[in-house]
Amino acid sequence: MVTPTNPSAEPRGRATPGRPAPRTARALRAFARTLAAALPCALLLATLLGAAPQPAAAQSSTLYFLTVKHGVADASGSGENLFQTLATVHGPVQGARGVQTGAIELDIYSVSQGNAGLGVGIEVLGYDHAWLMQDGLKVHMRAKGVLFTFKTFLRLGNVFPFFGAGLGNYYVNFDESPGGPSLRDSPDAVYNVRVGTRILFGRLGLLLEAGNTRAQLPILTDAGRATLEAGGNYANAGLSWVF
Amino acid sequence: MDLQSFAPGMRRCANGLGWAILALCALGALAAPVRAQNNFGLGPLSIRNQFPVTLAYLTYTPEAPATLPSGTVQLRYQFELTNTFINTQSPRANNPPVIDSSVVSGGLTPANFPATGYGAYIDVEARRHVLRLDYGLSDSLQAGLELAWVSFGGGFLDTKIQSVERFFGGLNKDRLYSGIDQYDFYVVRDGSFLRASNRPFSNVVQDPVLNLKWNLGEGGPVLPALTLKLSYKAPLQAHPTGDRALVASGGADWGYYVLLSKAVGDVVGHIQLGETHLDVAPNTFADRLRHRMFGLEFRLDSDNSFLLQSVTQSSIYLHTDVPGTMDFNISRPTDVMVVGYKHLTQSFLFETGAIEDYNQQRNESDITLYFSLGSRW
Numbered sequence: 001m002v003t004p005t006n007p008s009a010e011p012r013g014r015a016t017p018g019r020p021a022p023r024t025a026r027a028l029r030a031f032a033r034t035l036a037a038a039l040p041c042a043l044l045l046a047t048l049l050g051a052a053p054q055p056a057a058a059q060s061s062t063l064y065f066l067t068v069k070h071g072v073a074d075a076s077g078s079g080e081n082l083f084q085t086l087a088t089v090h091g092p093v094q095g096a097r098g099v100q101t102g103a104i105e106l107d108i109y110s111v112s113q114g115n116a117g118l119g120v121g122i123e124v125l126g127y128d129h130a131w132l133m134q135d136g137l138k139v140h141m142r143a144k145g146v147l148f149t150f151k152t153f154l155r156l157g158n159v160f161p162f163f164g165a166g167l168g169n170y171y172v173n174f175d176e177s178p179g180g181p182s183l184r185d186s187p188d189a190v191y192n193v194r195v196g197t198r199i200l201f202g203r204l205g206l207l208l209e210a211g212n213t214r215a216q217l218p219i220l221t222d223a224g225r226a227t228l229e230a231g232g233n234y235a236n237a238g239l240s241w242v243f
Numbered sequence: 244m245d246l247q248s249f250a251p252g253m254r255r256c257a258n259g260l261g262w263a264i265l266a267l268c269a270l271g272a273l274a275a276p277v278r279a280q281n282n283f284g285l286g287p288l289s290i291r292n293q294f295p296v297t298l299a300y301l302t303y304t305p306e307a308p309a310t311l312p313s314g315t316v317q318l319r320y321q322f323e324l325t326n327t328f329i330n331t332q333s334p335r336a337n338n339p340p341v342i343d344s345s346v347v348s349g350g351l352t353p354a355n356f357p358a359t360g361y362g363a364y365i366d367v368e369a370r371r372h373v374l375r376l377d378y379g380l381s382d383s384l385q386a387g388l389e390l391a392w393v394s395f396g397g398g399f400l401d402t403k404i405q406s407v408e409r410f411f412g413g414l415n416k417d418r419l420y421s422g423i424d425q426y427d428f429y430v431v432r433d434g435s436f437l438r439a440s441n442r443p444f445s446n447v448v449q450d451p452v453l454n455l456k457w458n459l460g461e462g463g464p465v466l467p468a469l470t471l472k473l474s475y476k477a478p479l480q481a482h483p484t485g486d487r488a489l490v491a492s493g494g495a496d497w498g499y500y501v502l503l504s505k506a507v508g509d510v511v512g513h514i515q516l517g518e519t520h521l522d523v524a525p526n527t528f529a530d531r532l533r534h535r536m537f538g539l540e541f542r543l544d545s546d547n548s549f550l551l552q553s554v555t556q557s558s559i560y561l562h563t564d565v566p567g568t569m570d571f572n573i574s575r576p577t578d579v580m581v582v583g584y585k586h587l588t589q590s591f592l593f594e595t596g597a598i599e600d601y602n603q604q605r606n607e608s609d610i611t612l613y614f615s616l617g618s619r620w
Contacts, residue, residue, distance in 0.1 A: 062508030108539070110508030118465070118505065120512035122539060122551075144602075146553055146578070148537035150505065150512060152465075167514070167537060169555055169578045171602045184604060186576045188533070188557070 064243050065107040065121075065198065067207050071236030073127070074098045075141075079216060080229035083131075083139075086176075089223040091134025099129040099141075101234065107198075109153060109160065119151035119162065137180065142173040143230045145215065147192050158200040165193045170215040170230045180222045187230065190215040198240065205240035282461060282468040282504050283309035284511030284540040285548045288583045288596045293325035293611045295367045296430055296438065296528070297559045298393060299489065300521045301452060301476035301496035303534035305513075305554065305581075308470035308502040310458045311379030311619070319592060319617035321373040326400040327608040329365040332356060333417040343420040347427055350441070356431040361560055363605065364429045366421055368398020372446070377454075387454040393490040396443035397424040404609060415609070428489065437527055444486040450476050450493070456502075467505035472517075474498045494522025500534070511540040513552065526561075529574075533557040538581070548585045550596070553578060558606050578602035592617030 074097060076083075083093050103125035110117045126144040133139065149166030168190040175182035196209025213231025220226075286307020311317055332342035332355065342355055342364055356362030370393070377387035401423045408414040430438040455473045462468040476496040483493045500517030515536040523530050538552025555578045562574040583596020598611035 062510070106539075108507050108510045110506075110510075118507050120505070120507045120510060120539065122537075148512075148514070148553070167535065169553065169576075169602065171578070184575075186555075186578070186602060188576065 061110065063109045065105070065109070065205055065207075065240040066243070067103075067105045067107065067205070067238040067240040069101075069103040069105060069123075069125075069207065069236045069238030071101050071103075071234055072098050073101050073213075073234035074232040075129075075229055076232045077212070077214060077216075077229045080227050080232075082219070082221070082226045082228045085223050085226035086133055086137070086139065086221060090137045093139075094132045094134060097131070099127045101125055101127045101236070103236065103238075105238070107151070107240075109151075115155050117153060117155065119153055119164070121147075121149045121151060121164070121166075123147045123149070123168075138177045140173075140175050140177065141228075141230075143170055145170040145190070145213070145230070147190070147213070149192060149194065153198075160198040160200075161195075162197065163193075163195050164211075165191075167191055168213075168215075170213075170217075172217060172228065172230050174219060174228065176222060181220060183219060185217055185219070187215045187217045190231070192231070196236075200242060203242050205242050207236070207238035207240055209238075210235040282463075282506045282511070283307065284504060284506065284513070284542060285546075285585045285587045286504075287513045287515070287536065287538050287540065287552050288550050288581045288585065288594060289615070290321070290323060290581065290596065290598065290611065290613050292554075292556055292579075293323060293327075293369060293371070293598070293608045294559070294577075294606065295325075295327055295365055295369055295395070295428060295489075295608070296363075297532075298369065298371075298449075299492040300494070300519075300523070300528075300532075300559070301474060301498055302519055302532055302556070303498060303500055303515075303517050303536075304474075305515055305536050305538075305552065306456065306472060306500070306502060308458065308468045308504045308513075310383055310385040310456055310470070311377055313379045313381045315379040315619055317375075317377040317592070317617055317619045319373075319375045319377070319615060321371075321375070321594075321613060321615040323369075323371040323373065323611060323613040324398075324400075325367075325369045325371070325598075325608045325611040326398060326404055327365050327367045327369070328401075328415065328418050328421065329363050329605045330417045330421065331362050331605055332364065334420055335416055344422045347421065347425070351427070351429050351439075353431050353434050353436055356429075356434070358434045360433070362429075362431040364427055366397070366425050366427045367395050368400055368424075368426070370394040370396075370398075383458040385454075385456040385458075387456070389452040389454065391449045392446040393449055394443070394445040394447070395426060395428060395440070395486075395489065396445075397426040399424055400610070432527060438489060440486070440489055442486075444489075447486050447490050448479070450478050450491045452476050462505060467503045467514075470502040472500040472502060474500070474519075492522065496521045498532075509542050511542065511548075513538045513540060528559050529557070529561050531557075532559065533576075540585075546586055546588050550581070550583050550585060552581045553601075554581060554598075560606060575604055575606070576602075577604075577607040579607065590619050592619070 105123035107121035109119040128142045130140040147168035149164040151162045151164035153160045153162035171186045173184050192213040194211025199206045215231040217228045219228050287305040291304040292302045334341050373391040375389040426443045428440045453475045458470045460469050478493045483491050498519035503514045505512050517534045519532040536554045541549045557576045558574045560574045579598050579600045581598050586593040595614040600607045
C-alpha cells in the first residue's frame with residue numbers, strides 16, 4: 001500500500017535526452033482532445049468541399065451505411081470517480097487514461113427530403129483495457145455496448161454532416177488484480193450524443209465523428225465505493241460500405 | 244507543438260462548430276418539405292419477458308404504437324416456447340454449496356443453497372398460450388384484454404440448444420452438470436423457498452391483463468409517432484396455491500409505457516420505455532421493473548417487415564451487494580435480442596420470432612421461439 005497522493009500529480013510528458021518522449025497520460029489525453037476538437041474543423045472543410053458530383057449511391061431514397069470504426073474514448077465524465085477513489089489507496093494511475101475502441105455500425109439515412117433528413121443507426125462497440133496504478137495494482141476493464149441513435153443530417157453533395165442522440169446498453173467486466181474485486185454489471189441507463197460527418201466516394205464512405213456516452217455504474221472497489229464511467233468523450237474514424 | 248496549450252482552443256472551436264452543425268441539421272430537417280409519412284410501421288415484435296420467475300407477474304410487452312381504427316376488433320392467439328437453465332450453485336460458479344445432477348435427483352432443499360441472499364436452480368421449458376382481444380374505442384384509443392395459460396415441464400430443447408451453443412462456441416457449461424430435459428424450478432432467498440417445484444403441469448391459467456393504449460400523435464417528417472400504454476394485471480385469486488402460484492402472483496400489478504416510432508426511409512426505428520410496479524410480498528422480489536426497447540423494422544413492403552430489437556429489463560431480484568465475485572450477481576439488468584418477421588394486412592396478422600439473451604448473469608431465459616396469428620374485423 002502506498003501513501004495517498006494527489007491523483008492529478010501525474011508524470012509530465014518531458015523528453016529525456018537519448019530517449020523518445022514518454023507517452024504520458026496527460027499528453028495522450030491532450031492528443032485525444034485535440035483529435036476530437038479538430039474533427040468539426042474537418043467537417044466544415046468537408047462540407048465546403050461538398051459541391052462535388054454525387055456518387056450513384058447518394059441518388060437513392062434510403063442509404064445504408066455499414067461502417068467499421070476505430071477511435072479513442074476517455075472513459076470518464078461528470079460524476080465519475082473510479083480512479084480518484086483507487087488513487088487514495090494505490091496511488092495515481094500510470095500511463096494514458098483513455099481507451100481505444102472498435103465498433104461496427106449500421107446506419108440508415110432517409111434522403112428523400114431534399115437537403116436534410118433523418119437517420120437511425122445501431123452500433124456494437126467494445127474495448128479491452130488495463131491500467132496500472134502506482135503501487136502495481138492492475139485495473140482491467142472489458143466493455144461492450146450496443147447504441148441506438150437517431151440522427152438528423154444535412155445533404156451537401158456527397159457530404160452528410162449529422163447530429164445524433166440516442167440510448168443503449170453497456171455491459172462491463174471489471175477486475176482489480178492481484179486480489180481485488182471482480183464484477184460484471186450493466187449501467188441502468190445509457191445515453192449518447194454525437195456530431196460528425198459522412199463523406200461518400202462511390203460505394204465507399206468515410207466517417208468522422210465525436211461525441212459523448214454516459215454509461216455510469218456504481219461499483220465497490222477495494223478502496224471504497226466509486227462510480228465507473230464506461231463511455232465518456234470519444235472520437236471515431238471509420239470506413240463505410242454504402243448500399 | 245504544445246498539445247496542451249493547443250487543445251483548449253480547439254475544444255472551444257469544437258463546441259461551437261458542433262452546435263452550429265446541430266442547428267443547421269435541425270433547421271434543415273424542419274424546413275424539409277412535408278409529406279405523408281407512416282411512422283408506425285407494423286410495430287415491434289410483441290412478446291413479453293419469459294423468465295420463469297417473472298412469468299407470475301405483469302411485465303412490459305413491446306407493442307405497435309398504432310391503435311386499431313374505431314370499432315375494429317382484433318383477436319390474436321400466440322404460442323411461446325421458452326427454455327431456461329440457471330444453476331447458481333453450479334460446480335463452475337465458485338459459490339458453494341454445489342448442485343449437480345446427482346444432488347437434484349435426490350430432491351433439493353433450502354440447505355442446498357446459501358443461507359443468505361438468492362439461490363436458484365431453474366431447469367424449465369415453458370409453453371405459453373395467449374389469447375388477446377383488442378378493440379378500437381376511437382381512432383386513437385384502444386382497449387384490450389389478455390389471458391394466458393402456462394405449462395412448465397422438461398421439454399425437448401435441451402440437447403438442441405447444447406448443439407447450437409457448441410456450434411457457435413458459446414456452450415453454457417453449467418448445463419453439462421444437469422440432466423437432459425428435466426424439470427426443476429427452485430428459487431431461494433435467505434434460506435427459504437420462494438419457488439419450489441419438480442412436478443410438471445399443463446395449461447394453468449394466469450391472471451388476466453387489461454391494456455389501454457392511447458395514440459397522442461402520428462408524428463411527421465421530423466417528430467416521431469407517440470403512444471402511451473397502461474397495463475393492469477387483475478388477480479383472479481388473492482393467494483393462489485399449488486401450480487397456479489408459480490404462474491400467477493395474485494397481486495395487482497400495473498405499468499406505464501411510452502411507445503415512440505419514426506420512419507426513416509424504408510426502415511422504422513422504435514424506442515419504447517416504461518416501468519412496471521409489482522405487488523410482491525415484502526423482501527422477496529423487486530417491486531418495480533424498468534424496461535427499455537430499441538429496434539429497427541425493415542419494411543419489405545407495406546404488409547411485411549423484418550425486425551431486429553433489443554429489450555432491456557431490470558432484474559426481478561432485489562439488489563444486494565455481492566462483494567468480490569463475478570459469478571453470481573443476479574440483480575443486474577438483462578438484455579435480449581429479438582429477431583423476427585411480421586405480416587399485417589387489414590384483416591390478418593402473422594408474426595414469428597425468436598429471443599436470445601446476449602447479456603445476462605443467471606437471471607434470464609436462454610431462448611424463446613414464438614408465433615402469433617390474428618384476425619381483424
